[in-house]
Amino acid sequence: MANWQKLEKKYMMDTFQRLPVTIVKGQGVRAWDDEGNEYLDFIGGLAVNVLGHSHPVVVKAVAKQARTIIQTSNLVYSVPQVKLAKLMIENSCMDKVFFCNSGAEACEGAVKLARRYGMIHRKGAWEVITATKSFHGRTLAMTAATGQSKFQDPYEPLPEGFVNVTYDNIAAVKAATSDKTCAVMMEPIQGEGGVNVPADDYLKKVSAWCDKKGILLILDEIQTGIGRTGTMFAYQQYGVEPDIMTLAKGLGGGVAIGAFMAKDKVSVFEHGEHGSTFGGNPLACAAGYATLNYMLKNGVVDNCRSVGAYLAKSINGLKKKSDLVVSVRGRGLLLAMELSREIAADFVLECMKEGVLLNAVTTSAVRFMPPLITTEEDVDEAMAIVKKVLARVGKK
Ligand SMILES: *Cc1c(COP(=O)(O)O)cnc(C)c1O
Numbered sequence: 001m002a003n004w005q006k007l008e009k010k011y012m013m014d015t016f017q018r019l020p021v022t023i024v025k026g027q028g029v030r031a032w033d034d035e036g037n038e039y040l041d042f043i044g045g046l047a048v049n050v051l052g053h054s055h056p057v058v059v060k061a062v063a064k065q066a067r068t069i070i071q072t073s074n075l076v077y078s079v080p081q082v083k084l085a086k087l088m089i090e091n092s093c094m095d096k097v098f099f100c101n102s103g104a105e106a107c108e109g110a111v112k113l114a115r116r117y118g119m120i121h122r123k124g125a126w127e128v129i130t131a132t133k134s135f136h137g138r139t140l141a142m143t144a145a146t147g148q149s150k151f152q153d154p155y156e157p158l159p160e161g162f163v164n165v166t167y168d169n170i171a172a173v174k175a176a177t178s179d180k181t182c183a184v185m186m187e188p189i190q191g192e193g194g195v196n197v198p199a200d201d202y203l204k205k206v207s208a209w210c211d212k213k214g215i216l217l218i219l220d221e222i223q224t225g226i227g228r229t230g231t232m233f234a235y236q237q238y239g240v241e242p243d244i245m246t247l248a249k250g251l252g253g254g255v256a257i258g259a260f261m262a263k264d265k266v267s268v269f270e271h272g273e274h275g276s277t278f279g280g281n282p283l284a285c286a287a288g289y290a291t292l293n294y295m296l297k298n299g300v301v302d303n304c305r306s307v308g309a310y311l312a313k314s315i316n317g318l319k320k321k322s323d324l325v326v327s328v329r330g331r332g333l334l335l336a337m338e339l340s341r342e343i344a345a346d347f348v349l350e351c352m353k354e355g356v357l358l359n360a361v362t363t364s365a366v367r368f369m370p371p372l373i374t375t376e377e378d379v380d381e382a383m384a385i386v387k388k389v390l391a392r393v394g395k396k
Contacts, residue, residue, distance in 0.1 A: 004034065019352050026053025029371055029378045031357065040356045040382045042370040047191065047223050047334065050250040051291055051300070052371035058253040061290030062283060071281050080285035087292050091232060093241040094261035098269070099280030103222040103248035104137025106258035109274060110185065110218050110244045111141065113260065115161075116268050117216060118182030125182040125215070131167035133193030134186060136220055145185065148193065168198040170205040177209070183216040183244070184209075188234035191223035194362045195336035197329055200238070207240040216243040216266060222258075223334065226250030227295055227372050230305035230332030237331070250372075253291030257284040295372070304372040307379060308332040311368060314383045321387070324394045333372055336365045347393055354385045 004022045023039075025032045029052050031041040041053065051058060065080065072078050085097045098113075100106055111128055118125035130136065132147035140159055143151050147164030163181075165172035173184060184206055190196040203219075210217040219242035224234035228250060231237050235245070243266045248258035258279075278284075295301060308331065315328040315337050326338040339347065344360035351358050361367035370378070 019349065019357070021352060021357075028052035028055075029374050038355060039352070040370075040378060040385075042368050042374075042382055043357045043359050044333075044369045044371050045254060046249065046359070047228055047369040048249045048252075049254050050226055050228070050372045051253050051294060052373050053254070055253060055291075055294070055373075057290050057294045058255070058287055061286045062255065065283050065286035068282070070283050071278070073277070074275065074280065078280065078282055078285070080282045080289060081280040084280075084285045084289040084292070087289060087296075088247075088259070088261065091292070091296065092245070092261060093235075093263075094245060095264040096267040097259050097261045098274065099285065100258040100260070100276045101256055101278050101284070102137070102258045103220075103246065104139045104142045104258075105276070105279075106222065106246040106248050106260045107136040107142050107145065107185070107220060108139055110220075110246050110260040110262075111145065111161075111183070112274060113244060113262060113266065113269060114183035114185075114216050114218060116273065117266055120268055122182055122214060123179070125180050127161050127163060127178070127180040127182060128218075129163050129165055129173055129176050129181060129184045131186045131190070132164050133167055133190055133196060134164075134220075135190070135192035136185065167193075167196060168202050170202065170209065173206055174209060177213055177215070181213070181215050183218050185218035185220060187220045187222075188224050188238060189229060189331060189334065191334065192361070194365055195330045195334060195367055197331065203235070203238040203240045207242075210243075218242060218244040218246070220246045222246055222248045224331075226292070227301040227304050228332055228334050228369070229330075230301065230308055232295075232301055234331070251291070252284050252287045253294075255284050255287035257288050300372050303374075304332045307374050307376060308335065310376050311335060311370075311374075311379045311383075314379060315368075315386075318387065318390060322390045322394045324390055330368075333368070333370055333374065335368045336361055337368070339364045339366065343393065347389065350389045350393055351385060354389060356382045356385045358386075 022034045115126045130145045134147045136142040136145040144158035144162040163176045244262045246260045318325040342363040348360045359367040
């Protein structure tokens with residue numbers, strides 16, 4: 001068998017700290033490596049595989065679309081695009097959508113739209129307030145938006161127009177607001193920053209402030225959207241409506257797609273002001289439509305909410321058994337287990353060896369983001385392994 005891990009080092013840029021496993025196959029919540037070992041995949045493609053690996057409904061839609069037409073161009077009309085757009089609009093508070101290919105691209109587009117809005121309606125305001133510990137993607141501008149120095153420092157000087165303020169602190173947003181501000185952009189729950197859940201009334205306060213000042217609220221729901229936190233979109237749990245919302249990750253059921261959506265009054269792009277070659281391609285849109293349609297018709301979001309509560313309870317129960325477990329945070333099936341020591345990477349490695357894939361989201365926190373179709377039995381199976389590893393690692 002080829003040593004894929006060695007070949008990767010030879011041929012690819014070494015940008016990812018990968019787990020030492022080569023995954024070659026997946027089905028539902030399970031995945032297999034090139035030696036035939038089975039895993040419960042609680043990384044879930046980084047919150048992408050909402051219906052698990054290779055869900056039959058997604059496979060069928062992609063195969064059918066591939067036989068029909070894979071790519072047109074955005075110089076012509078395309079049916080899968082319109083079908084997906086209609087479904088997204090009918091199931092959110094938004095009026096219009098633009099399709100792209102990734103999360104970073106969605107946030108870039110959202111900021112461009114906010115700047116256009118600022119230019120037209122707010123005397124040329126173009127600055128965007130974002131939060132510390134946020135994550136909005138890896139393009140140069142989104143690196144400036146992302147309030148984490150580890151992503152910013154290697155790339156200075158960064159593009160202008162972003163002010164990073166403390167998350168979950170309304171006073172900081174107010175203090176940073178000026179005549180130059182066109183928007184506030186944040187995640188309802190911060191994913192990559194460590195699964196940080198703000199106070200229940202924080203987003204409401206931010207939204208009220210934006211309304212008062214006539215600036216836009218952009219919610220980055222790339223990780224929290226598409227059912228992940230137990231409602232189709234996280235904003236629904238906080239009693240707010242964003243002016244612009246970004247999506248990607250779960251939207252294509254595993255196929256690469258991104259989107260930003262906006263209210264009618266904010267949809268100010270004119271012909272030629274934004275675009276994408278692959279954005280909204282028939283293949284990705286067919287996958288997105290099949291995914292969303294299945295979720296809506298089969299109670300997948302309800303399952304996420306109940307199984308998420310079950311998993312959170314199970315993690316919480318570990319506190320009694322081990323000093324290593326401090327707390328659990330998150331919503332739905334976006335959860336983090338905080339450890340008392342900075343051993344999350346080791347912990348995750350040990351869990352992998354025992355057959356469950358998890359992510360060390362910070363040095364001391366382990367992130368759980370399994371598919372939204374995960375069952376309580378799957379959770380029991382994964383948690384039995386987590387308990388076993390805790391007992392072993394906790395002794396050291
Ligand atoms: C993953 C993520 C992004 C970036 O998405 P990419 O597809 O990797 O560009 C942006 N914002 C949030 C909240 C994310 O979780």
